[in-house]
Structure formats: structure tokens, C-alpha cells
Amino acid sequence: MRTIKRFVPLVVSIGLVLAVAVVGLVQSSSANATSRRIRQDDRVSEESTLGGLTNQYVRFALKDAYDFVTVTPLSLKPGDPADTAAIRAYVNRTALLDYAGALVNLDGSLINAYATGPSVPPSTDPGYGPLRAALIAGKPGVSSVMTSSGVPVVAMAVPVQVRGVARAIYIGYFRADANPLQTYNERLHYGKTGHALLIDSVGTIIASNSRAQVGTKFGASTVLSKLAAGQTGFTEYTDHGTRMVASFTPDGIAGWSSITTQTAAEFFGPIRSGGLHVALALAGLLVVAAAALFVMNHKRQTALAKAYEYKGQLLANTTHELKTPLTAIRGAAVTLGMRWRTMSAEQIDQFLGIIHRRCDGLSKLIERILLGARLEAGREISLSPAPTEVLGSLRAITSEFKDVSPRHPVLLAAPENVWVNADPEALDQIVGLLLENAIKYSPDGGEVSVSALDGPRTVTVSVSDHGVGMTPEEQEHIFDPYFRAARGDATRFSGVGLGLSIVRHLVQRSGGEIAVDSTPGVGTTFRFTVPKVASPLAPAERLEGAER
Amino acid sequence: MSQVLLLEDDDDLAAITDALVTGAGYDVVRASTVEDAIKRCESAIPMLALVDLQLPTRSGWDFVEEATRWPEMRVVVYTVHNDEPETVARAARLNVDALVGKSSDPMHIVDVIRSFATN
Numbered sequence: 116m117r118t119i120k121r122f123v124p125l126v127v128s129i130g131l132v133l134a135v136a137v138v139g140l141v142q143s144s145s146a147n148a149t150s151r152r153i154r155q156d157d158r159v160s161e162e163s164t165l166g167g168l169t170n171q172y173v174r175f176a177l178k179d180a181y182d183f184v185t186v187t188p189l190s191l192k193p194g195d196p197a198d199t200a201a202i203r204a205y206v207n208r209t210a211l212l213d214y215a216g217a218l219v220n221l222d223g224s225l226i227n228a229y230a231t232g233p234s235v236p237p238s239t240d241p242g243y244g245p246l247r248a249a250l251i252a253g254k255p256g257v258s259s260v261m262t263s264s265g266v267p268v269v270a271m272a273v274p275v276q277v278r279g280v281a282r283a284i285y286i287g288y289f290r291a292d293a294n295p296l297q298t299y300n301e302r303l304h305y306g307k308t309g310h311a312l313l314i315d316s317v318g319t320i321i322a323s324n325s326r327a328q329v330g331t332k333f334g335a336s337t338v339l340s341k342l343a344a345g346q347t348g349f350t351e352y353t354d355h356g357t358r359m360v361a362s363f364t365p366d367g368i369a370g371w372s373s374i375t376t377q378t379a380a381e382f383f384g385p386i387r388s389g390g391l392h393v394a395l396a397l398a399g400l401l402v403v404a405a406a407a408l409f410v411m412n413h414k415r416q417t418a419l420a421k422a423y424e425y426k427g428q429l430l431a432n433t434t435h436e437l438k439t440p441l442t443a444i445r446g447a448a449v450t451l452g453m454r455w456r457t458m459s460a461e462q463i464d465q466f467l468g469i470i471h472r473r474c475d476g477l478s479k480l481i482e483r484i485l486l487g488a489r490l491e492a493g494r495e496i497s498l499s500p501a502p503t504e505v506l507g508s509l510r511a512i513t514s515e516f517k518d519v520s521p522r523h524p525v526l527l528a529a530p531e532n533v534w535v536n537a538d539p540e541a542l543d544q545i546v547g548l549l550l551e552n553a554i555k556y557s558p559d560g561g562e563v564s565v566s567a568l569d570g571p572r573t574v575t576v577s578v579s580d581h582g583v584g585m586t587p588e589e590q591e592h593i594f595d596p597y598f599r600a601a602r603g604d605a606t607r608f609s610g611v612g613l614g615l616s617i618v619r620h621l622v623q624r625s626g627g628e629i630a631v632d633s634t635p636g637v638g639t640t641f642r643f644t645v646p647k648v649a650s651p652l653a654p655a656e657r658l659e660g661a662e663r
Numbered sequence: 664m665s666q667v668l669l670l671e672d673d674d675d676l677a678a679i680t681d682a683l684v685t686g687a688g689y690d691v692v693r694a695s696t697v698e699d700a701i702k703r704c705e706s707a708i709p710m711l712a713l714v715d716l717q718l719p720t721r722s723g724w725d726f727v728e729e730a731t732r733w734p735e736m737r738v739v740v741y742t743v744h745n746d747e748p749e750t751v752a753r754a755a756r757l758n759v760d761a762l763v764g765k766s767s768d769p770m771h772i773v774d775v776i777r778s779f780a781t782n
Contacts, residue, residue, distance in 0.1 A: 164748075175755045175762075182758070200781070207778040438743040438766050439673070446679035446769040453770075454686055462682070469675045558719040 215288040267291035267330035316370025487613035522560030529567035549578035557582030573644040
């Protein structure tokens with residue numbers, strides 16, 4: 116009996132250990148299932164956005180063609196040079212990269228045409244099927260992908276009406292491998308094995324990030340049959356022995372659909388390895404494993420969610436910020452390349468200056484993105500705090516901003532001979548970023564003031580503007596990375612959304628605090644503190660410094 | 664000489680576009696705000712307006728809406744936001760004559776202007 120009693124604590128311990136382990140396992144497996152579902156849902160929602168985009172592009176193209184035939188006076192006489200010129204002007208003018216246009220009679224016979232690219236497919240091409248069906252129903256139509264001179268081609272058609280009666284058809288052709296949708300899809304990459312596809316009503320690939328696929332048939336019949344039934348969704352299938360996942364959505368127009376594919380191993384990889392962790396951990400020390408597993412899973416899910424969010428925000432915000440300087444650099448280089456012989460020395464200097472300045476700006480932006488990423492990843496940045504004189508530092512940085520914008524006079528008020536313990540570069544960066552922000556969000560101009568207030572233990576530095584201001588809700592998130600207050604039109608203010616997040620990190624790592632005070636339509640004041648130190652100057656030097 | 668109104672607040676981009684369009688034989692009038700662009704059109708209606716969207720006080724869309732006052736003037740939106748669904752949809756809704764990406768080949772904009780001039 117005594118022997119049995121001696122084992123009771125052990126048995127209870129093992130029981131507890133097992134219970135904890137089971138809880139850990141259940142938590143882990145439920146977290147895995149949730150994570151799997153979130154990924155699938157995310158992919159389907161991305162897919163719907165892609166579908167919407169295609170829909171709008173196609174609608175825009177059709178509307179544009181419709182406007183052309185409605186607005187342009189066309190004689191519809193066979194071979195009329197005025198009609199040819201009108202078609203040529205239309206084909207060349209849009210951003211939709213049309214390469215050919217043709218006017219045909221209702222029976223399909225040619226009236227007039229203009230082409231800049233490969234020949235157009237003959238009217239017997241079965242690809243015209245969906246287009247014909249739409250036209251018979253009295254609607255504008257889009258063809259399947261047709262191959263002409265080895266080039267994948269798509270045709271769009273709208274009826275040409277004369278006094279409300281359809282007299283002819285205008286057909287616009289564009290290269291399926293060189294249209295804006297193709298360019299867009301080429302930018303989409305899902306891991307190493309992912310593809311973003313746009314397919315037509317019979318399953319031919321119109322656009323893909325792998326250009327070689329354009330014009331070929333999409334293989335997964337399960338996906339095609341679900342699309343034919345108008346379904347949006349996510350499915351797993353096997354392609355040549357490889358397990359694949361696909362998310363898909365019909366684009367709601369012309370029978371086109373968007374599909375993204377990826378190997379299942381890559382798509383689920385990090386999640387499925389969770390099971391392996393569990394098995395290994397259980398085989399080892401149960402208590403530690405169960406607890407560790409729970410923590411590990413939680414951390415992984417959080418990290419995964421954060422990484423996804425981070426990636427999305429980073430892409431969205433930085434793309435435009437990078438595009439503008441690149442456009443200027445490219446434009447200046449092209450202009451110089453074409454016209455340097457006829458340009459004056461001043462003009463050449465001006466364009467070289469643009470390239471130089473914009474490259475500097477680009478490097479600065481990339482450095483800021485990297486710094487933001489390092490800070491967000493929790494990596495230490497090395498600051499070298501040293502006694503720094505406040506007025507001198509602020510004077511140096513504000514003077515850099517004096518010429519940035521003539522509409523934003525920068526005022527400075529700070530006491531003399533007040534010293535703080537701060538990294539001078541970090542202090543420069545903090546005030547510089549706050550000034551940049553103040554100018555950017557004061558689109559109508561106005562004074563920007565920088566002031567320092569001497570306190571017992573800290574010095575408080577303020578940067579104020581009379582700009583657009585922020586609502587209390589916006590102020591709550593203003594220091595979050597990639598948050599850009601939604602002040603009016605989204606295309607109004609540029610920016611990556613990292614400046615204030617970097618400012619907060621730098622202030623905190625310098626031992627201070629930061630706060631914001633803002634009223635919409637009135638302006639914003641950012642205040643931050645820096646630890647104060649005694650003046651390192653001897654009294655005599657101080658006197659001398661003060662006299663200077 | 665056909666006049667092209669260039670509504671662009673980025674001095675560098677304005678200088679580049681100005682040089683390319685002037686080099687192609689057009690007379691370029693620059694404006695950096697919507698208000699300025701409206702004043703220019705009120706004094707002489709250009710053949711075509713090249714409109715950037717991201718401007719300091721009012722968005723370029725405000726000018727596009729205002730431009731219906733001058734139906735003979737072609738309106739081309741010239742922006743880095745050209746591939747965003749909202750931009751495409753709004754351009755279609757406001758009947759702009761063309762939506763051209765700034766990051767495409769810089770000479771493309773000259774081709775677009777030429778095609779309108781010959782039309």
C-alpha cells in the first residue's frame with residue numbers, strides 16, 4: 116500500500132504532463148487548421164481583387180472603343196482614307212496597347228483596317244465565337260485568344276450605329292502577351308512556384324507571369340468546370356503528379372477568369388511542418404514540449420500574420436514612392452540621349468542634376484525602408500549618445516529646410532547653452548523627419564515652427580504646423596509603421612508611412628517619449644523629450660560661447 | 664503651334680515632359696496647381712491637357728471634372744497610379760481621352776499627343 120502511495124505523485128505528475136501535452140497538441144493542431152483557413156481565405160480575396168481589376172480593364176477598353184465609334188465621324192465607305200486615319204489615331208492613342216483596328220460589315224466582310232503589328236486572324240478563326248455570340252445578342256464582345264503569325268491575339272468588338280441602327284462592327288485587336296493585364300500579371304509572384312493567370316472563356320491563358328504560358332490551355336479541368344458554373348473558390352488538384360493549389364474567380368465579363376496556382380508543398384509548407392514539431396517534441400520531454408509548442412505556435416502565427424501584413428503594406432506604399440524618382444531618372448536619361456546635341460549646356464546640367472538628385476533621393480528612401488524594416492524586426496541600431504547642444508543642433512537641421520519650400524517658412528526658438536544626452540545624428544533625423552512631415556501635410560503653405568523647452572530633467576522639442584491636422588482616431592495610429600492617415604484623397608499625399616514610426620523608435624531608444632496634439636483643419640504639433648545633461652563647457656567657455 | 668497644358672507639380676518631371684513635348688513641336692504651358700491650370704484654360708484653351716493626379720492643394724481629378732467646360736480640349740491623365748483599379752474606373756467614368764502611365768517609355772506620351780493632334 117505504502118509503495119502504491121509513493122507512486123501517486125508520480126502518476127499524478129505524468130497525468131498532468133499528459134493532459135498539458137494533449138492541450139498543447141490540440142491547440143497546435145487547431146492553430147494550424149486556422150492558419151490554413153486564413154491563408155486560403157486570403158488567397159481567394161486576393162483573387163477577387165484581381166478579378167475586379169480585369170473586369171474594369173475590359174470594361175474600360177470596351178467603353179473606349181464604343182466612345183470611338185460614337186464620337187468619330189466615320190463614312191463606312193470601303194478603304195476611305197479618312198476612316199483609316201481615324202482607326203490609326205485610335206489604335207495609337209490609348210494606353211491599352213491596341214495594335215490593330217478594323218471596320219467590318221455585319222456579314223464580316225472588311226470595310227477598312229489599320230494595323231501596326233502581326234496580321235489579324237482570319238474571320239474563320241473559331242476564337243471569334245464568343246465575340247460573335249455577344250454581337251448577335253446586341254452587346255459588345257470579346258474573343259478567345261487566337262494565334263496569328265505565332266502571336267496570341269485577343270479581339271474586342273462594338274457595333275457602329277448610324278442613327279440608332281447597327282451598320283457595321285468595329286474590331287480592336289491587342290496582343291495578349293503585351294497588354295497591361297499581362298504586365299500586371301508579370302508583377303504578381305506567389306512564392307517560387309506560383310503563377311497568376313488570366314484565362315478566356317474556353318480556358319486559354321491570356322496573361323501570365325510566365326509569358327511562355329500565354330496562348331496555351333489551362334490544364335486543371337476541375338477548376339475550369341467550377342469557373343464555368345460561376346464559382347469563386349480554392350481547390351487542390353494534381354498536375355503531372357504534383358499536388359497543386361489554385362484559387363480562382365470569374366471576372367464577370369466576357370467569360371474571362373483569374374486563377375492563381377502554386378504547389379501545395381510551398382503554399383502549406385510552413386504550416387504543415389508544425390505537425391513535425393509536435394511529433395518530435397512529444398517524443399522528447401512531454402511537459403517542456405507541450406508548453407514550448409503552444410508558445411511556439413502562437414509566436415509563429417503572430418509572426419506569420421505580421422509578416423503578411425508587413426509585406427502587403429510595404430509593397431503598396433513603396434511601389435509608388437519608387438516609381439516617381441525612377442520615372443524622373445528615366446525621363447531625364449531618355450531626353451539627354453535623344454536631344455543632347457541640340458540642348459544648351461545649362462539644360463544638360465539641369466537634366467544631369469535631376470538624375471543625380473533623384474538617385475540620392477532614391478538611396479535615401481531605400482535606406483529609410485531598410486531602417487524601418489530593421490527597427491520593426493526588433494533589431495538593435497547603434498546610437499552613440501553624447502552631450503549635444505540643443506540650439507546648435509536645431510539650427511543646423513532647420514537651416515537645411517529653409518530652402519525646401521518657399522511657402523513654408525521655418526521658425527526656430529530655443530534657449531542657449533542647454534545640453535542633452537543624444538546621438539547627434541539621431542536627433543537630426545528625428546527633427547528632419549518631423550519637419551518633412553509638417554511641410555508635406557501643410558499643402559496650403561504656412562509657418563512651421565521648431566522650439567525647445569528647458570525642463571528639470573529633460574528638454575522638450577516641438578515641431579508644429581498649420582496643416583490639415585488629424586482626427587483623434589488617426590492620432591492613435593500615427594506612429595504605427597505603414598500607417599498613413601487617410602486624409603482626403605488617397606493619391607493626394609505621397610509617402611511610405613515609415614517616417615513617424617522611425618521617429619518614435621529613435622526617440623524611445625534615445626531615452627525620451629513622443630506625443631502628438633492635432634486638430635483637423637488647424638494643425639499638428641509633435642513633442643518629444645530628450646534626457647538633459649549638464650553643460651560640458653567650463654564656465655569661462657560658456658561665457659565665451661554665449662557672447663559669440 | 665498646338666498648345667499643350669502640362670499640369671504637374673514635380674519640377675523635375677515637368678522639365679522632362681516639357682523638353683520632350685516641346686522637342687516634338689508643341690508649345691507647352693505649365694501649371695503646378697489646379698487653380699493655375701484653370702486660369703490658363705480660361706485665358707486660352709489648349710489643344711490638350713496632360714494632368715498629373717497627385718498635386719499639392721487639389722487633386723488632378725478636380726481639374727478633369729472642371730475640364731468639361733472646354734469640350735474641344737483633350738484630357739490625358741498622366742500618372743504613376745495608372746494601373747490602380749480605382750484610377751481606371753474613375754478615368755472611364757469621367758470620360759478622359761487617355762490614361763497614360765508615367766513609368767512607361769517617356770516617348771509614349773509624345774506619341775499619344777501626336778495621335779490626338781492628327782485626329
